[in-house]
Amino acid sequence: MNWNAVEVDLRDNECSQDRSLIGELSRGDIPATIFRRAIGRADCEAIMERLVERELLFDAKKDVPLRFREESIPEGHYREGKSDKSLQAWRNDSNGERKIRIDIGSSLGYRGSDRESFLKHSAESNQLFDNLFDGLIDPIEVLYKGLQKIAPDKKVCTAKEADGRLYGKAIIRAHYGGYSYAPHFDSVRRREKRTDYQAYRFEHQLAGVLVLQNTVLDGISAQCRIHQCFWEPEVQPYLSDNNFYEYADKNQIPNADIVLEPGDLYFFNTGCIHEVPGVDGEAARVVVATFIGYSDEDPEVFVWS
Numbered sequence: 001m002n003w004n005a006v007e008v009d010l011r012d013n014e015c016s017q018d019r020s021l022i023g024e025l026s027r028g029d030i031p032a033t034i035f036r037r038a039i040g041r042a043d044c045e046a047i048m049e050r051l052v053e054r055e056l057l058f059d060a061k062k063d064v065p066l067r068f069r070e071e072s073i074p075e076g077h078y079r080e081g082k083s084d085k086s087l088q089a090w091r092n093d094s095n096g097e098r099k100i101r102i103d104i105g106s107s108l109g110y111r112g113s114d115r116e117s118f119l120k121h122s123a124e125s126n127q128l129f130d131n132l133f134d135g136l137i138d139p140i141e142v143l144y145k146g147l148q149k150i151a152p153d154k155k156v157c158t159a160k161e162a163d164g165r166l167y168g169k170a171i172i173r174a175h176y177g178g179y180s181y182a183p184h185f186d187s188v189r190r191r192e193k194r195t196d197y198q199a200y201r202f203e204h205q206l207a208g209v210l211v212l213q214n215t216v217l218d219g220i221s222a223q224c225r226i227h228q229c230f231w232e233p234e235v236q237p238y239l240s241d242n243n244f245y246e247y248a249d250k251n252q253i254p255n256a257d258i259v260l261e262p263g264d265l266y267f268f269n270t271g272c273i274h275e276v277p278g279v280d281g282e283a284a285r286v287v288v289a290t291f292i293g294y295s296d297e298d299p300e301v302f303v304w305s
Helices: 021-027 039-053 068-073 115-132 138-148 233-240 243-250
Strands: 033-034 077-081 086-088 100-104 154-158 170-174 181-184 203-215 224-230 255-258 265-269 272-276 285-294 300-304
Touching: 021 138, 021 203, 021 265, 033 138, 033 181, 033 285, 039 203, 068 100, 100 224, 115 224, 138 154, 138 203, 138 265, 138 300, 154 233, 181 233, 181 243
Parallel strands: 154 300
Antiparallel strands: 033 265, 077 086, 100 170, 170 285, 181 272, 203 265, 203 285, 224 255, 224 272, 285 300
């Protein structure tokens, strides 16, 4: 059977009522929904210039400032529950100094072990985003608009705690030096076990990603590959040992490559095993990203970074 992404036109004001795209994503019926040219290439370039001008990112053609090395998130690392110990979603044998990930925003996966600190950091991140794009198109608003398009019967909102405090509304991630994501899954419930957060209540976790800049080497750019395989305990040993393709071959698991250009936006189910290969091109791969909580019967769809 073919397992193909569905392309949606963000400019079409009529929402399709004959299918629930977010429902199809939650069930794994489709690998992704894609909005081509959700924002223009010139808009992406203007946003990138703003980020470098404000020293939130650095020019990949120049030496890496020390503070960015110190802030970089190691490949595959996250924290579980209330522990401040970093865990690895997959084994990583590479110590490449050029592999740097810079987050502009507040990562629940990496910062959520300390709930109060995460919510405080999220408030600061949201305040930054409130005026970061003044005079430019706001890519976070575009991402939320796209999510509302595929979930027309839900209330799409930034995730919040019972006392009203908000999570980060989105995050900007820049990947330098061939930074990669080996086959893995993401889940507040099943991997990070964040039982003390409201986001834990959702049955399904999705992601939204808007590409601002690609990295290219020898005509190849870093793209997402999604496998038609939900995480189960029996899959974990293969992920931990970087042998998922052995499991996929043995079980004849289909996959889909999501090929994107700057300005493209897509949504997918993070419970499906997925990966982004590292491409050590001259430029950084930069995206605006969110996680998304969805349950069939819940009237709200939560969005967080």
